[in-house]
Structure formats: structure tokens, C-alpha cells
Amino acid sequence: MKTKREIKCIEIIVIFCKHLFNGLLVPITDHTVSMPRVRPKLKTTAAINGHKYSSLWFALKATQNYRHLRYKPSINYCRNYHTMNGFTDENMDTNTQRMKQLKVNELNDDILSGKSVTNEAPENSFKVIDVNDKSVLLVVTDEDKVLELNYGSVRLTLLSHNYDLHINGYSISVDKCVDLSAIFDHTIVIRYRLNENQRQPIDSIRDKLQTLGVTDVETIINQLEENSCFILLEKITMNSLLYLETLPNFKPTNLKLIKDWFNMRSIAANNYNSHLVWDRLFDELKLKNNDMIVVTGGTNVGKSSLIRHMINRYLFERNVDDYSECLYLDTDPGQSEFSTAGQLSLSKIKEPMLSSTVLNVINDKPLMSCSVAATTPSKAARLYMSSISQLIHFFRKDLQSKGPLFINTMGWTRDLGLALLTDIIKIALPTHLIQINSTIEPKNNFQFDLTSDAIKRFNGYRFDSFDRNRHLKYKLSIIESNNRRVKKNQMTRDLQQLSYMAKMPDILYKPIYAMNPYKLLWSKVYVKIQLDSRFAPKLSLDVLNCSWIHLCRLDPKFIDKYYVEMGIKFIDSIDRNECFGSAIIRGIDFQNKCFYILSPESREILESVNCIVRPSGISIPDKIMLEQLNYSSTSKLPYIFNKS
Template sequence: MVEASEMETPSTKIFIPDQWSDAAETIVRSSVDCPIAFICGPKNSGKTIFARNLVNVFLTRHKKVAYLDTDVGQPEFNPPGLLSLTVIDKLNPDLSNPCLETPKRCLFFGDISSKRSPAIYWSFVASLWDDYKRELLRSCIPLVINTAGWVKGIGYELLVEMVNHISPTHVVKIQISAERKNLPFGAFWSNDSNADSIRIIEIDDAHRDHLNRSVLTKKDGRRIRDFRIMAYLRQCFPSDYDVPKFGELAFALSALPPYEISIASIKIRHLHCQIPPSERFYSLNGTIVGLAVRSSTRCELHDCVGLGIVRGVDASRGVIFVVTPVPSAMLEKVDQLLQGFLQMPPCLLQARGCTSPYMSMSVRAHYKPQKPQPPPSPPSPPRPPKKPVTFTLHGETWDDEYGWMSQLHDKVAMRHMDVYLEQEEKYAEAVMYDSERLLAKLQGEMSSRLAAQLSTPALRWGPWLYYRRVEEGKQYPVLCRRMASLHEELISNKSPSAGFDFISGKKIEQKLIDYNLEAERFGGYAYEALSEVSPDHRYIAYTMYDKDTNCYKLSVRDLNFGSLCERPQANRVSGVAWAKNGQALLYVVTDNKMRPYRIYLSTIGSNEEDVLLFEDPREDVHLKLRHTKDFQFLTVNAFSPESSKIFLINAADPLSGMKLVWEGEPNVHCIIEHHQGFLYLFTNASLRGQSLDHYYLLRSRTVPSCGERKWEIAFIPDQDLMMEDVDFCNTHMVLIVRSGRKYGLCSIDLPLKNQKVGCHLRELNPRNLPLPDHVSRIFPGPNYDFYSPTMRFTVSSPIMPDAVVDYDLVNGKWSIVQQQNLLYERTRILYGSSERHNPRLASKSFPQVDSRDDDDSEWYDLSEYYACEEYDVPSHDGVLIPLTVVYSRHKKIKDDGTPGLLRGHGAYGEVLDKRWQSELKSLLDRGWVIAYADVRGGGGGGKKWWDDGRREKKMNSVKDYISCAEFLIEKGVVNRDKLAAWGYSAGGLLAASAINVRPDLFRAAILKVPFLDPTHTLMQPILPVTFDDYEEFGYPDDIEDFRAIREFSPYDNVGKGGGSVYPSIMITSSFHTRFGVWEAAKWAARVRERSIYDDDRAVVLNLMIEPVEDNAYLQCREAAMETAFLIKTLGNVPFQIPGIK
């Protein structure tokens, strides 16, 4: 390296080597319509000089040139920490000259390197590239892309991602004399699909320009960044203001009167780190911040209009003092202060004769606080037009005044619908106008509780560990795997091979499916319905929702090569199962009404047409396909209103035909497993002509000895013990059981001993597996590895975050492999095989006897902070309804003014979700009570419990819910005027129906994508209605079902009791849900019309344009909106638990 003392006297000219000039001319004169030049190379190689020179050469042939600057350390036209897209239309000097151009779009990254948050950095780059494609590429404006000099490690991976994503026409690689610092020779991005379409130009560095750029040190880089920041801040003064030295400029800046920004009018975001709310102003003071405007279309990307220096914070007045060159007209639009890791130039901190960096009281005295704007007057809800549509059925005729909202093929109606929904959005914004600060606070609370590492625990199957993880800054997860026998540090590799990299000495992670890339295939959304890896681990079959065809499309990916197989490619696929050890795939196809009715066989790698194995043309028959856990057989369930049948297919020879192995009555659950020559049937069907209200297990030999199949009961459960589910491995059977409300988990050795017919469960010596208290649900894990004795289950509780637990059924060890600890806001995850042990995680051996009395303090439950109580509430007919109540231990449950939220579902025989949900913590910590009503129609009470709450008995569910609400009020658990209802999907129907019957019981309600108009939806379905929907709510053609539907339908019964005051209601709906947005719109309009209007009881339609299922940020935002609405309506109780932040 050349020492500073040896440097030559700088030249007044810029040296451009002939090789560089030739390279620039080659790019500019290329035959492509719109050249895109990607310039890369190590630090101090001259990328800046070449890029500037290339821009000037472009301008000799083009009127405009676009410049995408991805170097956050030393950007060309902006101060450090920014990424920008700039359009240049005049020649520029071939040296860095910040602030010369105003960018078309600028994003604040807040750091001088992408190392801290590479995923966020990449999302910024991709967004700017999308802007160029959308706005400039069609005008054939050439693009120059400047990159950072970090070409090793993550920096190298980012360059590879950029080239593969952008596919430029030219890649210019500048090499320096130190070869080890250069990029690899040739097409370093190694993507064969675009290697031929990209021209590579390799040139040497200029060695030395007039600033001796090739020998700049890190200290010089810091000085250049300081220079750029100071040059930017120089714009705070008129151009004729004479400040020749940095010190003078620093003094002038310190004396400059700052702008006052109201804290209430902005949102403060700390990038790349979490700052406790109590410390945010200390962290903000005396720092460089980005001034941004919130984007209405981009969730995390905010357009930056400039930088500012926070000169002081006056918390008592609620103002922040900012010095910035941003014009006041533009500053009025700023609603975001973004803080990163940009360092203040030392000269600003060393200025003498002024207070730095804090604001002195004498300066503050010159400014008067702005008067707060008065709140807007209460808005009037929108009133959609009435255009009655007449319906007639079973001799009854009625008009639906808002029926036009569902006429999707009527262009005029849809234009009116667009106008109406826009009015609803504005009305919702006006109603929530005074809750913006509360909403921001809640969203911050909820986002801070998200798992630190969004990943599923690795699941072992054979030699592989499979798991999903969400990369930082990405919306969708990535399905990955790696070899289970290796425990070294991971590196990510997109090539299909996976194993061990002997050169780097690190394990390689194989990305199987990147759902962010799948979203690009399917119109921006990545909804996976199912995925199945073949038993030989060679292929994966999965279905993705295609919004263009409104169905799920089947794809098969070769995991050895990472490519999609040509066959099969099918639409409307509802199920898949592998056969012939992964050489063949069976899949189920639905008709236009989403009824599964055909089964095809596809041979992987063959050019032959897929074979139709089975088809049932009857419109009331639905098929379901699965494989047994040992992959020996495939089972086909055929359900109809008349019967339930199960057929068996030999997986080794699927063309040998289907054999009927069991037939029973309709509306029963039945599933078959195979183990060492026996078939096991888990069902709740009638037994020997007697109807049962619980599940039991039958078994039969796979090949009957006498030709006629005989099913025998495997065992009889003990008294008061109900089987809920069963799972198998080669050595054990695991039962999920329940006695009353108490769940249990026990294992039984396989094969079963030759016990007498009808023996009791206790005679099989079951081993009880340890569980915590207050278990509300146990879910079996995927447990793909049939020959592994370790089985995984997820244990749920209202006062404990879900725990994913591995039980080794042979040696008695158990481990919690994933559970979020809300006390410390972290998630613990164990990666590795079942043999690997982490002493920091809960791990014990369980004996043959029940170990419930053991110390289970290893479970991360929250029982020290929250209490869970259970009640039996008598309903209208005397049936006892289970009610679970959760509240904070740090408040008295019968305090006056206690608000409460009553949740319910009661449909499809599904158990009510009572799992711990971190977003509810914001309500619990504010003194709320959360109650769960297990009404009839749901699960947990047997088949009769479901039957007593569906079809013509659906009103039982509604009356059960009302009885639970009355109980909470009468017992003083919740204040009479502070009870809110909550329901999701079919649970929304439950809550809305209860409000119709007893609007006086509820003060507020949250209805999430609710089913509100069953009459018209079931009569004339616009979106597909399934067999399960009709079985749950009834068939309108049946007169008894029709009358029941008209009785419980929320839309048909609004205001039936006369002029009533309805509670405040927020209805969350989306264009991406099963139930159309028109149902929510119709119900909201009718409630406003037929109830007594009250400004304090608004009915708000909260429209979610984007789907939230796979987006944690959007889920937090939606939950925060609903929680803010509840607190705004019912009032807030201060935090009761100082020990938990």
C-alpha cells in the first residue's frame, strides 16, 4: 500500500483508462433496446468513477439515464444510509458529488452496510428495481446499477441475488491486483438460466485517480461519509451563505432554529433493533434520522424525503426539535421518524460556543406550542342504495334490499359496490381517528411478542431434518432440509445438493421451496394447501392457490435438481398421496363446485397421460385420499349423506384396484392405519347397531383368513375416558384421551398382545406421558418417520404458549423443542435429531405410572401471572355449557368496571381454540377478562354435542352463547356494560345471531370474516359451498332446514325485536376469504338501518385488502386494530402487571 507521504500531487484531471472507455462504449452501443449495466467489484476498485463516466457516455445517446444506487456506505447522489433510484438528464462530473440530483425514490436503510439486516436491504433493492420496471423500463431509459464493495460472505450472496433477480444486460466486474479480494471469474451468479443472456465485461481498476482512490483507508471512508452528510446539511442555508470550513458549518447549524414536530403526529421507528418504549427519546436525541412518508401500498417501505438531526425532545410539550434542509411544505407530509445507526459527524459534536446536541431552554422559549387540532365531528355512516332482489322458496317470498351487492357479473352494481366500500373505508378511518396513538402502541406491543426466530422446529424423517423458516424482511417462509447427522454451523445454499461442504467446513442447508418465489408464480400470493415429500425423499408434491383460476394447482418438484417436473401439472387438486416408493403420485381433483370426485395416478418421469383410477359422478359424494403411515397402503374415504365408505389401495401396485374394507352411516369420522398385518380403524360410527357418542378403535387382519373381513374392537376405554385422537409408529400407539375437561396422553406398545376381545385399556399397561396443567388441546405432529420411536405433539393451554414436545416412547425421555417465553419475549428452539439433547430445555424421564404430580416447572406457563378458571353454565334447556375464564392474577376478578371478551365458535364439530394467543396479553394486562364458551355444535363433547348444535338445532349454539354471557354478568365476572362478543368465520355467525337476540347483553363485538347471510349463500352460492357447509347449516331445499336457517341467519333477523340499540361492532372482511365481502357489507348496512343509531356505537367495516394468513406484520396490525376498537369502546384499564413489559 502506498503511504500517504508517498502520494503524488493530485492531478486536476480524471484518468479514464482506454479499457474503461471501451467498456462504456460497448455497453452504450449494444444492440439491446434498453441496456442495464450492473457494476460490481471490491472496495476501492473505481466503481464510482466508472459508473459516473458510463452515465455521461449514455447521455450522449439518450436523453435520460436511471441510476440505481445500492451502496449505502457511499451513495452517489445522497448522504449515506440511503438507497435510491435517480433519473439523470444532464452531464455530471466524474467524481462523487452528493446532493447534485433529487432521487425519483429514496429509501432510508439507516446503516452504512447491509451486514446488520441483509434481508431488509434486499427488500429495499427489490422494491426500487420494481419501481424502475414499472415506470422507466417501458420508456427504454437505460439503467446503471452501482453496488457496494463488499464482495465476500453475505455481500457476495446479495450480489448473486441481485444479478439473478434483475438479469441485467451487462455485468461489469472491476478487478484489483489483490486477486483474493476479487469476485470469482466468469458468471459468478451461477444461474444457468440467464448466464447466456448476460454479457460479462471484466476490466482492471484504474490503480490511481487524482484522489488516489485505490489506497483509501477505512478512516478515509469515514471522512468521506462525514463530508457527504455535511454537504447535505449545507443545504439548510442559502447558496450564497459563506461557510468554508466544517467547524463554521457546525456552529451555524447549532444556531439554526429547528423545526418543531408534534410527537402525536408521527410514528417513531427504530430500525435493526428493539428500543424499550421508556428509552426511545433518549435513544433518539442527538441522532440522525430519516424523514419518511408512510406508503399506502407498501407495509414496511416508506419513502424517505430527507435526513434530519434531532436537536432535542420536549416530552412535556410532546414535540421533537429537528434540523433539516427539507422544505417546510414537504416536512408537513412527514409522518415517520426512522432511526438507524448513522453516526453524527464529529465536527457537529465538537462545535464550541453552543449546546450540542441537546436543545437549550433559551432556544425553546422562542417557540410556542401548536394548538392541537379539534377532533372531527362524529361521522355519519355510509348509506348504500337499495335495489331489492326478490326470492321465493317453500311458499315464502321476501325482498333483499341489498341483494345487488353480490351480483358480481353486473358491472353497474360492482361500480356502486366500489363506491360504497370506499365510503366504508373512509368511515372506519374517521371512527378510529382519535385512536392512532393507541393503535401504534398496541401494534408495538404485539410485534415485540413475535417469535425472535420465525421457524418451525426441525422434524427428523430418515436421514433428513425438515423445517420451515421465515427470512428477515420476507413475507413467506422457506421450506428447508439438512442432513440430521451434522451439527456444524449452517450456510445457506440454493443448489439442490445438501450435505457437507468440505471446503468451508460447514453444513449446507437445502432450500426446497421458497414461497416468496412461489408468490411471483401465482400473482403475488403464496397459499399452500398441502405438501407431501415422497418416501424416498426425491420429490415433493404441493398445491398452491392460483388466483387467476381460483383453484389450487398441483406441482411436483425434483429435490435432487431443484426443478419442477413436467408432469403432473393439474388444477383443482384437493389431496395427494405417494405410491410405489415415490415413483407414482395419486391425486384428487374437484369439480366446478369444489367437490372432490376423481382420483388420478401419475407416474413421475413418464410421458404417459395420467390414469383415471376412480370417479364418482354422484353430486353428493366427496372423496378423501391419504396414505397409511408406513406407506404400505392408500385409503380412499367416500362420504355422502347416505353412507361413509373406506377403500384400500395397495401402494406397491396402485393399478391393482380398490377394495372396500369398511362401510358405515353418514356424518362419522373414520380413518384407517396399518401395522404389521393389521388394519386399525379409528371411528365414532355406530357399533353393532348402537349409536355411540365417542371414538373407539377397531382392528382387522389386512388379508382376512376366511375371505370375509371381520372387525373387532381393539380395546375398551376406561370409564369416563374418551378417546380424542390416535397416532401410530412402528413400536407404539399413542392415544389422546380426555376425562371431562382433563386431557391425557398415553402410549401403548405395538403390536398389541393377543388379548381377548373387548379387553380394557388398563390391561394393555398404558404409559401416561407428562403434561402441564390446564391443557386445552393436544395436536399430533406430522410424525412422518414411522420407524422412529420419537413422536411429536403440540400441547396448548389458555395460560401457556404452545409447546412442541418430543416424546421418546422407548427410553422415556421427553423434550420441549419449541416454546415461546412471553416473560422474556423470546422463543427457544431445538434443532437436531431426536438423539441430540440440550440441557437448557425441559427434559425428563417419565415412569410407567402417571407423572402428573412431578414438578413441571420446566414448562413455560404463565400461571404465576394469569389465572384460568372453569365453570359449567346451565343453558336454556338445562344442558351444562363449559365456560373457561382467563384473567390477570394482579387484579380482583369482581372489580367494578371489569371489561370482558367472550369468544365462541360452535360449528363443524371443531374444538374451540383456547390456546394462549399473545395478542390477548394486551387486553389481559389492561385488566380484561377473556372467556371461552364451548357451545354445542363444536367439539369436545362427542358426536351428540355436535349434532345438537347444527342444522335445525343451530339455535342451541346461539342460546348457549347467550347463557354464558348472562352468567359472566350476573356473577360479576364482567361489568354489565362492558362485555364484548368475538367470533371468527362460523363463530361470527354465532356472535351476530346472539346480538340479534340479545343486543342489550353486549357493548361491543368483533366479527372476523363472519358468515352472516347463510340463507342466500346456501341457496345461490357465489363462492363454492362444500358438503361440510350444508351438513353444518342445512340444505335450503329441505323445508325443516330452511326454516331453521331463516331463524338463526344473522342477516335475516336484524332488528326483529323492534327498535334496538346495537353494540359497537367491527366487522373485518377481505376479498380473499371464503365468505364474500358483500355479506359483511350487507349486514352492516342493515344493522345501521334497522337499529337505533348512536354515534357512540359505530358499526365499522374493516376491509383488509391484503391477505393476512401468512404475514405476521399484517396479523399484528389487524389484531392491534381490533384491540384498539375494543379499548376505545369499553374503556381502558391501566397495566396491572409491572413485572411483565
């Protein structure tokens, strides 16, 4: 005769299989019975940290007490936005209606680059006046259009004091300037609005045009309308951009460029309504300095774009304070924002985010980074959660923050991804959580609303339903996304690596075989190799040679065991670490027992490195290797094999 525990396990498996065949994976246990710690031995398994787990075990561990959430009347699983967002009873009807209107027309992970079908404006909707070979003057009159910068790195200055410009949440007034960068299929949208309180006669712009050195000013003035908007664009030149210009897809190939250094066009304003939704949501949140905001959703729904918009809006509204700032915690190792792939980072933002993600690794240095040795946490889930805890602890204990913290999460909404997200929420204890649901691919959405009551009853990867729940209470906001754009993650990772290496001053005119490398002695560092497949220890140096590595520092007390192979200290696993950057192993010297590495990091930083990590799924971009052919006619180039 079967025990109650066995009967309950059978019931769980039967219901799970029922939902699995229906294409819906949901929590399946009753709230009156605690979840038994079962790990069924199925053929379908996944290896994490050296241990094998079944896909069913992931589902049972990550999801719990669904019936309690779905059928308890006080929680109301149906779309009760009043309950989910914590509005007061007096404003229930008004706020419910307002939150239901938060439907995003388009959201994506590059600043508003995913667009619905548009009615493109005529080519003469704005005028371009040449000032010199590196600057132009834009004259815009149609307020029903927006300007789309789809190529170029420019400094934008508003010359008209009767207009306000709004760029991805950030606003600028007369004689103020911002730097914009739109490269590698990245676009920036500029809205301009007439300020009725500061009307400007057309003659008032005459002096500014003469100061800029514009020729034939009188002819231009006679052709302008009374309420024209004048925008000055100047070309920005950086050494790193000079190297990136040599890469394919740096500029759009399917557009006729206005100038060789920038391109812009007019688009109907109603095709970019997403920023209106973001502004409305920002007004609802009423963010404070100590707030912590977690943004969740499936892949390619616009989590990064939403965070950038909110950061820009926050910085603009507090621009009167010299200490206005925001913090950004990136928890997606596959789509990093301020570091190369395979790292989690905590960054401080003091300037508006108006550049491509590819350039963030050049312009911004994270306060702290941790290597997770892979582009997905499924390869090292324990290290991933340990890194999250380390970064949040650093934020709370070591930083005197004067702004809110935004946490960008992965787009993994099932199984282990849901379990890890549950732990992130329980560790961070946020004040706000934003859930973005896709209307294009609903299968990638979470199958329930991520209320604080729901998260409390879920088992995560490290914490069960009874851990860290006492202070877990946040305001949930739900919006929808119609984004159709599919982001090419591998291409983005390669571009970030190339941008990171572009900080090396010699890369513009030297191949990698001609650059002076740093010497890293074997005796000074530990080596961690994270690969998907096993290999013989004697092949370790072959795996390391010509590879992309992370430069880390480990606390010696967390190094339990290591083994020595050919004079190199290898470790099987790492826990907490601080990552200083990345490098390329240019060569290995057996006689002097050292690695030769290429990295844009300084010698002082390299002296602090005591561990190098060979991450899984991250290799040297082909562009760095193949560009050697441009410098040498010989076929005997390092690491290049010619089949002919």
C-alpha cells in the first residue's frame, strides 16, 4: 500500500504531464501540503555545477503553490491591476483603467529601433544646411514628425529657445548639447515640441547663424517659417570609433546617407508611442533615491530600452542636483550592457544613456564586475547566484548611493530561469517590479503575475518558499510589448568584444601579432577552464592558447582545492570573484612559464589579477584574427589556416 507521500508525488507527476502536453508549464501543488523534496530519475537531464538534474525536478523546484495563487479570492489571479500594483481603494477604478492603458506599441533592446509599419515623411520634411565639413544645421518645422538618427556619432545642440527636445526620456533646452551615437543598426529618436510660453521671432536666430559661420544667412532667413526648430549637429571623432568604422554593418548599407558621417530621416510621430507609455509608468512609480527596481520579461521585449528611458528621465528631472545619479545592475551574462559577455556588472550612471550598447564598454567602467564563466547561468548556476549576492552586498554595504538601483534580468521565464529570478528578487528585496508581457510571442511570457505574494510561495534555486519572505513587498507594474525585432545576440557579443579591444591605442594600425603583450607568470595565477565538453588535462594549454579570458581576483580563503598540471595551477570551481576585464592569450611560453596576453587594462590592474577564467561559449571575434591578412602577404600568420 502506497504512503500519502508517494500518492502525492504520483498526483504531482500526473498533473505536470497533463500541463506539459497542453504546452503550459505551471505550478501544480496545493497550498495546504508542502512540496516533497523529490528528484525523479528521468532520462532527460541537465548538468549544473557537476550535478545532474531532471527537467521535471527543475519545474517542481522552481514553481510552487499555484492553486493557492490562482484560486484564492483575495489575490484574484485574473488581471486585477488594482491589486497587483498596490493602489488605494479610493482610486481603484481610475488606477485600474490607467494601468490597463499601459500597452507599449513597440519596445526593444536598442533605443526604439523596433518599429511598426510607418508612413515615412517626404524627404524634404527638414532642411540640412552645411556649416562646414564637420557640422550641419537642421531646420525642422513639422511637429507631427520625429527625427530618427540611424547612423552617426554626433554632438547635438538646440539653438531655438522656443522648442524643447526629448531624446529617449532626456530633455534638453536651448544652447544645451548632448552626445548621440547610432551605429550597427542602432537608432535614436528625437522628438521636438513647441514651447508656447517662449515664442521666438525668426530674426532672433540670425546672430547664432552668423556666429556659426553660415554663409548667405539672409537667404536662409527669408526661406524659414516663423516657428522653425534649429538643431546643430557636429561630428564626434574618437580613436575607438576609427577602428569600429572598419567593421561591417557599422553604417547602414540600404540607405542613401545625407552625409558620409551621419544620416537622419523623419518618421510619423504616431509610430513611436512607446516613450509615452514609459513616461506614464515613470510618473506612476514616483521613484526615490533608495528605490530598487527589477525589470522582468521574456527575450526581446524591451527591458534594456525601458531602463535606459527611466534612467534618462530620472537624471533630467534631478539635473539641478550635482549629485544626481542612478545605478545599473546587469544580471544577463549573454546580453551585457557595460561589460563583455559572461560577466555581471554594477555601474554608476551620471550621464544620459544616448549611445549604442556596443559603445558602453568604451565610455563606462563598471564599479564592480563578476565573471560567471559563461553566457548562460545554466553552465554555472551556483557561481551566478553567488555573483548576484556579491554585487548586491557591495551596493548596500560599500556604496553611499544617491539614486535608485535598476536591475535588468534575463529573458528566461521557465524552469531554472524562473528559479534564479525568484532568488534574485528575494536577495534584492526590491521596492518596484516591472513585468513586460509580449503580445507577439506570449509563450515567452511568465504564466502568472509576479506579485510579492506569488514570489514568497515559490522555491528558488537557493531559497525555498520560507526563506527571506519577511520583508518582501513591492509594487508590481505590468505593461505589454509589441516588439517584433529579433536581436542577434552573438553578433552583439562580438561587437562588444571588438569595442572593448578598440580601447587599445595600437589596434588601429597594428595586427595582434605585432602588438606588445603583457607577461603573466604561471606561478602568479590560478586557471579556471569552463567548457561544455570534457577534455584531457594534458590538452589544457591547447584550450587556453589563442582564447578569450576574464581577468579576475579571488579571495584565497575561497580557494578550496587546485591541482597542478604542467606547472599551472588549475581549479575546478570558483565562487566569489572580482573581474577586472578581459584579455586575449596571444601565446604561451613553456620555457619561461608564462602567458602572453593582450588587454586594454593598465599594468596596475593586471598586477591585482590572481586568476584567469576561460569562459564557455565566448571566443575571439573572427575580425581580430582575419585582419592580420591586411598587414602581411605571407600565409604563415598566427592561428590562421589557409585551406588552399
